[in-house]
Amino acid sequence: MNTLAVVFNAEFLRRVRSRAYLFGTAIGALLVLLVAFLPSLVNHASSNATKRIVLVGPPALTVPAQRLLDPDFEVVATLPRLSAKPTVAFLDAHHAGAVAVLARSGDGLHVTVDTRDPSTFPSSFASDLGPLEVALATGTSPQAVAAHLKVPIDVRDVAGRFENAGAADAAKGAAYLFIILLYLAVLLNAQAILTSVTEEKTNRIAEVLVSAVSASQLLAAKILAVTATGFVQLGVWIAIGFYAGSTLTAGVTQGDAGASAGPLAISTGEILLFIAFFLVGFAQFGVLYAAAGSLISRTEDIGSVAGPLVLPVVIAFVLAQLGVQLPNSPVIVASSFVPLIAPFVMFTRIAVTPIPAWQIATSLTINVVVAIGLALLAGRIYRVGLLLYGRPPSLRQIVATLRA
Amino acid sequence: MGSLVLSEVARSFGSVAAVRDISFSVPAGTTFGLLGPNGAGKTTTMRMILGILVPDRGTVRWDGTPVDLRVRRQFGYLPEERGLYGKLKVREQIAYFGRLHGVRPPNDVRRADLWIDRLGLTEYADRPCGELSKGNQQKVQIACAALHEPALLVLDEPFSGLDPVNADVLLACLRELQRGGTSLILSSHQMWQIEDLCEQFCIIAQGAVCAAGTLDELRASWPTRVVEVEPATPALRSMLDAVPGAHALPAASDATLAYELPASTDAAALLRALVAAGPVTRFARLEPRLHDVYLRAIGAAA
Numbered sequence: 138m139n140t141l142a143v144v145f146n147a148e149f150l151r152r153v154r155s156r157a158y159l160f161g162t163a164i165g166a167l168l169v170l171l172v173a174f175l176p177s178l179v180n181h182a183s184s185n186a187t188k189r190i191v192l193v194g195p196p197a198l199t200v201p202a203q204r205l206l207d208p209d210f211e212v213v214a215t216l217p218r219l220s221a222k223p224t225v226a227f228l229d230a231h232h233a234g235a236v237a238v239l240a241r242s243g244d245g246l247h248v249t250v251d252t253r254d255p256s257t258f259p260s261s262f263a264s265d266l267g268p269l270e271v272a273l274a275t276g277t278s279p280q281a282v283a284a285h286l287k288v289p290i291d292v293r294d295v296a297g298r299f300e301n302a303g304a305a306d307a308a309k310g311a312a313y314l315f316i317i318l319l320y321l322a323v324l325l326n327a328q329a330i331l332t333s334v335t336e337e338k339t340n341r342i343a344e345v346l347v348s349a350v351s352a353s354q355l356l357a358a359k360i361l362a363v364t365a366t367g368f369v370q371l372g373v374w375i376a377i378g379f380y381a382g383s384t385l386t387a388g389v390t391q392g393d394a395g396a397s398a399g400p401l402a403i404s405t406g407e408i409l410l411f412i413a414f415f416l417v418g419f420a421q422f423g424v425l426y427a428a429a430g431s432l433i434s435r436t437e438d439i440g441s442v443a444g445p446l447v448l449p450v451v452i453a454f455v456l457a458q459l460g461v462q463l464p465n466s467p468v469i470v471a472s473s474f475v476p477l478i479a480p481f482v483m484f485t486r487i488a489v490t491p492i493p494a495w496q497i498a499t500s501l502t503i504n505v506v507v508a509i510g511l512a513l514l515a516g517r518i519y520r521v522g523l524l525l526y527g528r529p530p531s532l533r534q535i536v537a538t539l540r541a
Numbered sequence: 542m543g544s545l546v547l548s549e550v551a552r553s554f555g556s557v558a559a560v561r562d563i564s565f566s567v568p569a570g571t572t573f574g575l576l577g578p579n580g581a582g583k584t585t586t587m588r589m590i591l592g593i594l595v596p597d598r599g600t601v602r603w604d605g606t607p608v609d610l611r612v613r614r615q616f617g618y619l620p621e622e623r624g625l626y627g628k629l630k631v632r633e634q635i636a637y638f639g640r641l642h643g644v645r646p647p648n649d650v651r652r653a654d655l656w657i658d659r660l661g662l663t664e665y666a667d668r669p670c671g672e673l674s675k676g677n678q679q680k681v682q683i684a685c686a687a688l689h690e691p692a693l694l695v696l697d698e699p700f701s702g703l704d705p706v707n708a709d710v711l712l713a714c715l716r717e718l719q720r721g722g723t724s725l726i727l728s729s730h731q732m733w734q735i736e737d738l739c740e741q742f743c744i745i746a747q748g749a750v751c752a753a754g755t756l757d758e759l760r761a762s763w764p765t766r767v768v769e770v771e772p773a774t775p776a777l778r779s780m781l782d783a784v785p786g787a788h789a790l791p792a793a794s795d796a797t798l799a800y801e802l803p804a805s806t807d808a809a810a811l812l813r814a815l816v817a818a819g820p821v822t823r824f825a826r827l828e829p830r831l832h833d834v835y836l837r838a839i840g841a842a843a
Contacts, residue, residue: 140641337624341622341623341624344593348592348618349638350641
C-alpha cells in the first residue's frame with residue numbers, strides 16, 4: 138500500500154468518525170429537510186390557522202361565495218347573521234381562523250373579515266370573490282364570470298431551458314439548495330483541514346509524519362481525504378434531498394407544475410458539472426486552509442487565520458444567491474470566472490439559465506489552473522510552515538521563507 | 542544494515558546558525574550518543590538526518606547514497622516533544638505508523654500487538670492514546686518509531702519525563718533493538734544511561750563538534766586521572782605529594798587519600814613506590830566518567 142493511500146485512509150476514517158463531522162452532517166441533513174418541507178409545513182399551518190373560515194350573510198351571497206372559495210378556503214360554517222362582534226372564543230368554538238361577513242354594498246359586494254392575525258390572511262380571498270362582485274354588478278351568474286376570468290396563459294422559455302415557469306422555479310430551488318450545501322461542506326470540511334494540520338503541528342506528529350512521508354504527499358492525502366468526506370456528506374444530503382423531493386412530489390396535486398418538478402429538478406449533466414465545480418472549489422479552499430494551518434503553532438490561533446479565509450466563502454455565497462435571481466448580470470457573469478468564487482456562482486448560473494459552453498469550459502479551466510497553482514504554493518508554505526514554531530509569521534516572513 | 546555519514550553539515554534559520562559544521566559517522570549497528578547543551582544543534586542535526594530539514598551545506602549519506610524518502614522510510618524517529626493522535630486507539634496508532642513505514646496489513650496489527658505486549662500496554666490497547674499517562678504515551682511512541690524494525694532509530698531525549706521504572710523499560714527495549722542490529726542515535730541529558738548504552742559519542746556545542754569517539758578515545762584526551770589510596774598514612778601522603786603535577790582532592794573518607802595526577806603518570810611505577818613507602822590496602826586509578834568528559838568538552842568550547 139503506498140504512503141498516500143495509508144495517510145488518505147487514516148485521515149478519512151479519523152474524519153468520518155469525529156463528532157464534529159457527524160454533527161455537521163446531521164445539521165446539514167436537517168437543513169435539507171427544513172428547506173424541502175418548511176414551505177409545505179408553513180402552508181399547512183397557515184391553512185389550519187387562517188384558511189378555515191366562517192361565512193356570514195344571506196344565502197344568496199354565502200352559497201356562491203363558498204363555491205368560489207373552494208378549494209383555497211374551507212368554509213366550516215355559514216351563518217345568516219352574527220349576534221355580536223366575533224371574538225377569539227367564537228373562532229375557537231368553530232375551529233376557524235377567520236369570520237367573513239358578506240353584505241351588498243350599492244350594486245356590489247362588501248366583505249368584513251375578523252381574523253386572529255390580519256397579516257397572514259390570504260390575499261387570494263379577494264381574488265376568489267372577484268367573480269361574485271362582477272356578477273352582482275352585471276347580473277350574470279358568478280360561475281360564468283369565474284369561467285371567463287380564467288385566462289389560459291402559457292409562459293414559455295425561448296431558450297428551451299425549462300418546460301414552464303414551474304420548472305424554472307424548481308431549478309432555482311435546486312440552485313439555492315446546492316449553494317447552501319456547498320457553503321456548508323466547504324466551511325465544515327476546510328475548517329477540519331485547518332484544525333487537523335494545526336493539531337498535528339502543535340503535538341509534533343507532523344515531524345514524525347514528514348520523516349516518513351513527503352510534505353506534498355501528506356498535504357495531497359489530507360486534501361483528498363477531506364474532499365472524500367465532503368463528498369460522503371454531500372451524498373447523504375443529496376440522498377435526503379431526493380427522498381424529500383420524491384415525498385413532496387407524491388403528495389402534490391396535478392397542475393402544480395412547480396411542485397411537481399420537485400425541489401431537486403436537475404439534470405445528470407448539471408450534477409456532473411456540480412461535482413466538477415465542487416471538486417475544484419474544495420481543492421482551492423482545502424489547500425489554502427491547510428497552508429494556513431501549517432503557519433500557526435497553537436490551536437488558539439486558528440480563529441485568527443480562519444477569519445480572513447471565510448471571507449471569500451461568504452462573498453461567494455452572497456454572489457451565488459444573487460446569481461439565482463440575476464444569472465446574467467455583468468457582475469455575476471464576471472464573478473463566475475473568479476477563482477474561489479466561481480465554483481459557487483457558475484454552478485448557480487448553470488442551474489437557472491442556459492450558459493454558453495465556452496463560459497463553463499473557460500471558468501473550469503481557469504479554476505483548475507488556479508487550484509494547481511494554489512496547491513503548489515500551499516505545498517511550499519506547508520513544507521516550511523510545519524516546522525515553524527512560535528507566533529504566527531507575518532506576510533513578509535512568509536514571503537521571505539518561500540523565497541529562501 | 543547500513544552506516545550513516547554526515548559531512549560538514551550546516552543549517553541556519555535566518556541569521557541564526559543552528560548547525561555550523563558537523564561531521565560524524567555512525568557505523569552499522571552502532572549505538573551513538575549525540576550530546577550537547579540545550580541549543581547546541583542536536584535536534585536540528587537529527588532533523589537533517591531524517592530529511593525533515595534540508596542542510597544548507599554538507600551531505601547526509603546512508604550507505605554512501607543521499608538520504609531520500611525511500612531511505613528515510615527505513616528510519617524511525619522519536620522526537621523530543623512527544624506527539625500522538627489523542628483520539629486514536631493505541632493499537633490503531635502503532636499500526637498506522639508501521640504502515641507509514643511500509644509494514645503491510647495484517648503484519649502492522651500483529652507487530653503492534655507484540656509491542657503492546659512487550660511494553661506492558663495490553664490493558665490499554667483499545668483505549669484512546671489521549672487517556673494514557675505520559676509514561677505510557679511515551680511507550681506507545683517508542684512502539685510507533687520501532688514497529689517497522691528500522692535500520693536506524695533516532696531518539697531525541699528518549700528518557701526525559703520518564704520515571705525510573707519506565708526508563709528501565711525503555712532501556713530494555715533499546716537494548717533489544719541493539720541486539721537486533723538496529724543503529725541507534727540518541728540524545729539525552731541522563732549521562733549515566735547514555736554512557737551505559739552508547740558505544741560512540743559526539744559532543745556538540747554551538748553547532749559544531751567539540752569531541753567525538755568511543756568513551757576510551759574521549760578519555761584518552763583527558764589530561765588527568767584520579768587515584769585513590771588507602772590507608773591515609775603520612776608516608777603515603779608525602780609520596781603522592783611528591784608526584785609532579787599532583788593535586789590533593791577531598792576524599793570520600795578519612796581513611797582514603799584522593800589525588801588528581803597527570804594522565805601520563807605511570808600508575809604501575811607509582812604503585813610500586815607507594816608499596817615501598819608503606820603498607821597499601823587499596824589502590825585505584827579512576828577513569829573519567831562521560832559526565833566529566835562532557836563538561837570539559839563543553840567548557841573548552843565555550
